[in-house]
Amino acid sequence: MTSTRTELAIKAGYLFQQRGYHGVGLSEILESAGVPKGSLYHHYPNGKADLALAAAEIAATEVLRIIDASFDEAATYRDGVTTYCYKLAKYFDIHEGKIGCPVSATLLGGPDNAVFRETLSTIYSRWMDRLAEHAVRFGQSAAQADHNARRLFLSLEGSWTLARARGDSNVIRELPSLVC
C-alpha cells in the first residue's frame, strides 16, 4: 500500500516517460492517481517540478533494482546483460510501447533547470557505476568494466528511443548481441 505521495510520483513518472514533462498536464496526473486537485501542493510544495524530480528518483531507483535483480543471479556478465535487457523489454511492452527511458523524458524535457540536469546526470552515473560494479564482480578490470558499462548504457538509451519509434521491444532484446 503506497502512500498518496508516492502513488502520485509513480503515476506521474509513467506519464512523463510517455509524453515528456510539458506534454502532461497536472490535471491528467491527478486524475490518473485519483488524487484531488488541491492535494498536490501539500505533498509537493514546489508543484510540477518537485513531482517530476520525485518521479525520476523513484524510477531511477527501480532501474537500479532491476539491474541488481538481473546480475545477481547471472552466471556470466553477458547473462546479466541479457536478463537486464529482457526485463526492460518486458517493462516496455507492459506499457504498450509508449514508454521510453524512465528518466530522460521527465528531466531533459522539463524546465531548463540546472537542478534537473544535475539530477539526471547523477542518475545516469549511478546506473553506469552499478553496471560496472557487476562487471567487476564477474572478473573485468575497472577500465574494462567502465568501458562496457558506458557502452551498454548509451546503447540502451538509444534502444529505448528506437523501440518507441518502431513500436517494437525486440530492439531492446537484440541489444546484448550488439554490445557484448
Add this chain to the structure above:
Amino acid sequence: MTSTRTELAIKAGYLFQQRGYHGVGLSEILESAGVPKGSLYHHYPNGKADLALAAAEIAATEVLRIIDASFDEAATYRDGVTTYCYKLAKYFDIHEGKIGCPVSATLLGGPDNAVFRETLSTIYSRWMDRLAEHAVRFGQSAAQADHNARRLFLSLEGSWTLARARGDSNVIRELPSLVC
C-alpha cells in the same frame, strides 16, 4: 537565402530539440523566426504538427549531409566515424549544449500520433542505412555494416542524452573508441 517557410521549420527545429514538442509555444517559434502571428497556417495548414514534421525532415536531411561529408573524405571507416562524431559534438557546442538528437525530441515528444512515430522510424532507418552504405564502401560485409551502423546509431542517441545531462560534448567525441 531561405524562404519564410524553411526558416520557420529550421528555427522551430532548434527549439523543439531543446525543449520538446510540447515545451515550445507557437508564439516563441514565430518570434524566433521573425514571422508574423497569423502567417504560420499559410505555410503549414495543419499547424504545429505540420511544422514539427517539416522541422524533423529538414534536420534529418542535414544529418544525412553530415554523414556523407564525414565519410566521403575519410581514409577508413573508423576515420569517418570519428569525423562524424566531431562534427556532431561541434554542432552540440554551437547550440550551447542545449540541443539533443535533431529529431527525437521533436517527434517522440509530440502528439501520440502514428504519423509522428512512422516518420521518426523512417528517419532513423535512413540514417542507419546511410551509415551502413559507407561501411560497405570501406569493405565491410552487409551484415557487419548493419551491425556497426546500428551500434553507432544507438550509442549516438544515448550520447546526445548523456552529453546534455552533463553539459559536455566530449561524451560524443569519445564515442568512436567505444563503438569501433
Add this chain to the structure above:
Amino acid sequence: MTSTRTELAIKAGYLFQQRGYHGVGLSEILESAGVPKGSLYHHYPNGKADLALAAAEIAATEVLRIIDASFDEAATYRDGVTTYCYKLAKYFDIHEGKIGCPVSATLLGGPDNAVFRETLSTIYSRWMDRLAEHAVRFGQSAAQADHNARRLFLSLEGSWTLARARGDSNVIRELPSLVC
C-alpha cells in the same frame, strides 16, 4: 461607442475602485465587460497589471475633466470647489457608495510595483496642479494656490474613505465648508 479595449479598462476601473486590485478577479472583469476570456491578453499583453494601469489612466483623465467642468463655469474658486465636490458626490451615489478614490485602490492595492506607485504619484500631482491652476485663475498667488490645492486634494482623499465607511456621500458635499 467605445472599443473593447477601452470598455475593458472602464469596467475594470469601477471594480478595482470597489474592492481593490487583488479583490477583483479577471473573470469578473471579463464578464462585466462582456469580453471573452482569451481576449484580454490581446488588448493588454501584460495582463492584469496592464489593465489596472490603463484603468487608472482613464479614471485619472476623467477626474481632470470633472475638475475643469467644475471650475470653468464657476464664479469664484469656492464655487468651483463646491461644484467639484457635488459632482464627485453624485458619482459616488451612482455607484451605490461602493466606490472610492478613482485610482488609489487600483494602484496602491496592486502589486508592490515601482511603476504603480510612480503612476499614482504622477496622477495625484496632475490633479493638484490642475486645481492650483484654476485657483490662480481666480486670483490666488502661486503659493496660496498650491496650498489650497493640496488641502483640497488631501481632504478629498479622506472624504472618499469616510464616505464609503459611512455609506454617505454628504461627507463629500460638506467638504467645501471645511477647506475653504
Add this chain to the structure above:
Amino acid sequence: MTSTRTELAIKAGYLFQQRGYHGVGLSEILESAGVPKGSLYHHYPNGKADLALAAAEIAATEVLRIIDASFDEAATYRDGVTTYCYKLAKYFDIHEGKIGCPVSATLLGGPDNAVFRETLSTIYSRWMDRLAEHAVRFGQSAAQADHNARRLFLSLEGSWTLARARGDSNVIRELPSLVC
C-alpha cells in the same frame, strides 16, 4: 509578551495595511507570525474576516494611544497636532513607507460586508471624537473642535495615501501647516 492570538492580529495588520485584505494570503500571515497552519481557526473561528476585524481593532486602539500621547504633553492644540503627525510619519518610515492608514486598507479592501464598514465607521468616529476632546481641552468650542478634528482626520487619511504614492513621509509632517 503578547499572546499568539494578539501576535497574529498585529502581524496581519501590518500586512493588510501594505497590500489590502485580498492582497495578503493566510499562509503569509501565518508564516509572518510563526504560527502553525491549522492554528488560526482556533483563535479566530471565522477565519480571515475575524482576523482582519481584530487587526483593525488593535491598530485603532494603538492610534488612540498615539493621539493621547501626542496631546497630553502638548502646550497648545497645534503642538499636539504636530507631535501627532511626527509620530505617524515615524511609524510610516519604520515600515519602509509601505504602510498606509492602519485600518482603511484592511476594512475597506475586505469583503463587501456591513460589519466591516460599520467597524470602520466606528473607528473613524472614535479617532475624531478623541481629537475633538483634546481640542476642547485646549479651549475650543464644541463646534470648532469637531470642525478641526474632522479636518485633521480627513487630511491625514489623504496624507497616508500621498505619502505612500511618493514614498515620502514628509507629506505627513507638513500637515500641521496645512490644517491649522
Add this chain to the structure above:
DNA sequence: AATGAATGAGTCTTCATTCAT
C-alpha cells in the same frame, strides 16, 4: 498570399477553509 484580432480550453498555482487526530 498574408496577417492582426479574437477565442475558449487549457496551463500551473494559490486560496481560505475543513477535518481527523
Add this chain to the structure above:
DNA sequence: CATGAATGAAGACTCATTCAT
C-alpha cells in the same frame, strides 16, 4: 487545545487555432 493533512474553487495566464480582412 492544537495542528498537519487534505480539498475544490478560483486565481492569473498561455495555448494552438480560426477568421475576417
